[in-house]
Amino acid sequence: MFVKDCMTTSPITIPKTTPILDALEKMKRLKIRQLPVTEKGRLIGLVTERELLTVTPSPATTLSIFEMNYLLSKMVVGEVMVKDPITVSPDTTMEEAALIMRENKVNCLLVMQGDELVGILTQTDIFDAFIEFFGLKKAGTRLVLQTQDRVGALAELTDIIRAMNINIRAFVVHRKDNDVVHIIVRVNTIDPEPLVKELEARGIPVLSVD
Structure with missing residues (x-):
């Protein structure tokens, strides 16, 4: 089984100018935890829900709601995205992809065909493949x-x-x-x-x- 058999094709992307709050809202609405960042059709980064949440103020902050919303409205994903996300080809085996994710402690891999982003492979996809392997x-x-x-x-x-x-x-x-x-x-x-x-x-x- 290869990455191309399990990945999500045509992944949803966002531009680097997307406000952090908009990116979080999109993830929540679409029930996803990561978004590739593109510019003129070219992959330039990856932003994850965990990374976005780490830059939002904690409940213990002394900032007012108005101040927090103002600061967050000024921050865009280009400021916090991973600029060199790990990528694999569609012909990468699933076991190799799982090893890459484990060794690099990442929750997803972006799938590239040359310079084109063609898919995304997540931990959930790995679990689904594992279930398929065992015929559950x-x-x-x-x-x-x-x-x-x-x-x-x-x-x-x-x-x-x-x-x-x-x-x-x-x-x-x-x-x-x-x-x-x-x-x-x-x-x-x-x-x-x-x-x-x-x-x-x-x-x-x-x-x-x-």
Whole structure:
């Protein structure tokens, strides 16, 4: 799965001259937390809800409401935006995008095709992809199996499932140590007992059934 499969295309943008209060109102109305900043169609920055809130006065301020509103009305997003936001291409893999977000501690990535802003990838998109990977929205049963990390282990497992005429919805391998792996597999059956018995009989422990 690639970024282009999960990103929001044609993201909403604002100019750098947008007042901070207007940007916050737009985020609230559209239920989004970040807005790319463009100038003449060219990406020049990114502003997030968190950054905007950090520049607004706290409740403990001694400023009057009139003074606060006056100061905020004079501030524009160009003064607080991130001027070099992290970008990726549409062909970046989702796991690489997740790693980039984690290592840089950012909540979104802007997606560029050459010099053109073509999308935005947010934490919510990462979560949605994770849910899709595990097949949580599809009917079936989730099994957690344990096996040795050896050549042919996955082929043996899939052969058993195929022989019972059961389809695999999702498949994830979690390495526990150098010799043991846990395999999370979602299958399209609501009666997993025959499969569980066959797996156990073939020496593949079933750790959980959900």
